[in-house]
Amino acid sequence: MRPRVLVVEDAEPIRxxxxxxxxxxxxxxxxxxxxxxxxxxLAEYRPDxxxxxxxxxxxxxxxxxxxxxxxxxxxxxxxxxxDGVDDRLHxxxxxxxxxxxxxxxxxxxxxxxxxxxxRMGRLRSVLAVGDLEVDVEARAVRRGGAEIELTATEFxxxxxxxxxxxxxxxxxxxxxxxWGYDDYADxxxxxxxxxxxxKLEAHGPRLLHTVRGSGYVLRS
Amino acid sequence: MRPRVLVVEDAEPIRxxxxxxxxxxxxxxxxxxxxxxxxxxLAEYRPDxxxxxxxxxxxxxxxxxxxxxxxxxxxxxxxxxxDGVDDRLHxxxxxxxxxxxxxxxxxxxxxxxxxxxxRMGRLRSVLAVGDLEVDVEARAVRRGGAEIELTATEFxxxxxxxxxxxxxxxxxxxxxxxWGYDDYADxxxxxxxxxxxxKLEAHGPRLLHTVRGSGYVLRS
DNA sequence: ACCGTTGCTGAGGATGTGCTGAGGGTTTCG
DNA sequence: CGAAACCCTCAGCACATCCTCAGCAACGGT
Numbered sequence: 001m002r003p004r005v006l007v008v009e010d011a012e013p014i015r016x017x018x019x020x021x022x023x024x025x026x027x028x029x030x031x032x033x034x035x036x037x038x039x040x041x042l043a044e045y046r047p048d049x050x051x052x053x054x055x056x057x058x059x060x061x062x063x064x065x066x067x068x069x070x071x072x073x074x075x076x077x078x079x080x081x082x083d084g085v086d087d088r089l090h091x092x093x094x095x096x097x098x099x100x101x102x103x104x105x106x107x108x109x110x111x112x113x114x115x116x117x118x119r120m121g122r123l124r125s126v127l128a129v130g131d132l133e134v135d136v137e138a139r140a141v142r143r144g145g146a147e148i149e150l151t152a153t154e155f156x157x158x159x160x161x162x163x164x165x166x167x168x169x170x171x172x173x174x175x176x177x178x179w180g181y182d183d184y185a186d187x188x189x190x191x192x193x194x195x196x197x198x199k200l201e202a203h204g205p206r207l208l209h210t211v212r213g214s215g216y217v218l219r220s
Numbered sequence: 221m222r223p224r225v226l227v228v229e230d231a232e233p234i235r236x237x238x239x240x241x242x243x244x245x246x247x248x249x250x251x252x253x254x255x256x257x258x259x260x261x262l263a264e265y266r267p268d269x270x271x272x273x274x275x276x277x278x279x280x281x282x283x284x285x286x287x288x289x290x291x292x293x294x295x296x297x298x299x300x301x302x303d304g305v306d307d308r309l310h311x312x313x314x315x316x317x318x319x320x321x322x323x324x325x326x327x328x329x330x331x332x333x334x335x336x337x338x339r340m341g342r343l344r345s346v347l348a349v350g351d352l353e354v355d356v357e358a359r360a361v362r363r364g365g366a367e368i369e370l371t372a373t374e375f376x377x378x379x380x381x382x383x384x385x386x387x388x389x390x391x392x393x394x395x396x397x398x399w400g401y402d403d404y405a406d407x408x409x410x411x412x413x414x415x416x417x418x419k420l421e422a423h424g425p426r427l428l429h430t431v432r433g434s435g436y437v438l439r440s
Numbered sequence: 441a442c443c444g445t446t447g448c449t450g451a452g453g454a455t456g457t458g459c460t461g462a463g464g465g466t467t468t469c470g
Numbered sequence: 471c472g473a474a475a476c477c478c479t480c481a482g483c484a485c486a487t488c489c490t491c492a493g494c495a496a497c498g499g500t
């Protein structure tokens with residue numbers, strides 16, 4: 001489930017740019033030009049995070065911040081052209097989770113958005129290859145909705161391969177990365193690839209391909 | 221109970237000034253000049269918030285940040301003279317809760333400290349996992365309406381796990397976070413997990429799952 | 441088509457990892 | 471001061487997982 005972000009910003013170019021950047025970063029985004037119907041939007045869309053411009057026509061960002069705090073538990077980031085310490089203090093005291101000053105680099109805004117989401121526990125680092133998802137923190141693997149149970153070694157192997165999806169990985173490389181050996185040992189890798197395939201292919205077509213003479217690739 | 225703040229900063233004047241300012245603002249403060257014995261300090265003092273200078277003799281702030289994230293639930297604010305966007309991004313990506321650039325106005329630092337504390341209170345006062353509720357402040361645990369009585373150690377363990385719901389937590393990590401040990405000691409963790417399960421599962425299905433070879437997860 | 445090389449897979453014993461009941465030392469509380 | 475609760479250690483059991491082995495299949499160059 002992707003995190004939902006609500007953006008309220010009157011300047012059209014910024015609103016669009018932020019919307020696109022956040023969407024590309026893998027979030028679900030909804031944008032608005034002013035604070036009209038803000039309460040309804042909060043209730044319906046249930047965002048995990050709200051990005052609020054401070055200077056808005058009608059109700060300003062501080063007012064909306066208060067509303068958001070009272071009626072939801074979304075995180076809030078304020079967005080403003082002003083740079084005085086007083087405004088920053090005001091924003092933080094009112095309870096914003098973060099504060100970004102215009103003009104800002106888009107990459108930093110994204111980083112702050114994700115920092116707040118991560119802190120709230122709404123962001124996971126998930127590696128995806130085709131319909132396969134590898135959640136490293138939860139140590140969980142899903143394919144097409146189904147949860148796949150892996151042993152410790154199988155998971156290490158898959159995580160390593162998923163981390164370099166589309167790239168061919170040699171057996172020696174796998175042995176050092178997963179087992180810590182520095183020389184070749186029997187057919188260890190083959191045995192584990194075999195086991196991994198059996199579990200993975202119970203829920204779909206082959207993802208872990210053999211590249212004869214070189215190693216293995218993970219791709220769809 | 222006043223919030224505890226741990227300050228790690230090598231420059232003496234700043235360390236003192238920050239210490240005094242935070243104390244006057246009503247916090248319990250402890251200061252250190254470097255990262256030596258940081259793990260022990262975390263385990264003993266159990267700060268709610270850690271202020272870390274990025275440029276420290278010995279281990280730098282980023283390193284300490286990682287340690288703090290792994291073994292405590294404390295919030296973290298980075299404190300630095302550098303102002304490059306790259307450093308800010310690095311700090312936020314690594315998971316800092318906030319980032320203050322020197323030179324800073326003391327009032328702003330205090331405001332940020334309190335913003336982070338407030339945010340943590342809002343997010344962490346009652347942790348919920350499935351039908352389980354862990355109220356950290358009241359030191360109470362409920363499941364499906366029934367109150368569950370836990371010993372001090374059991375509660376610490378559960379609270380730590382609940383703070384990282386859905387994430388796999390290693391035994392070593394638990395030992396440092398809950399017991400303050402830095403190396404593996406017998407099967408302490410297993411014994412307490414066992415006891416915790418008995419109490420938790422008297423009111424519902426398993427929530428505290430074993431992930432063989434990795435650790436434990438709390439999820440429904 | 442042949443044959444050496446490379447890769448696949450099922451089986452099984454050794455090992456590792458986790459679970460639990462019991463008990464002694466210590467602290468807390470009445 | 472005594473009892474209860476609690477913390478930690480220990481030891482035995484259960485079983486999942488790891489790795490080796492051996493035979494078979496697939497591939498590709500000649």
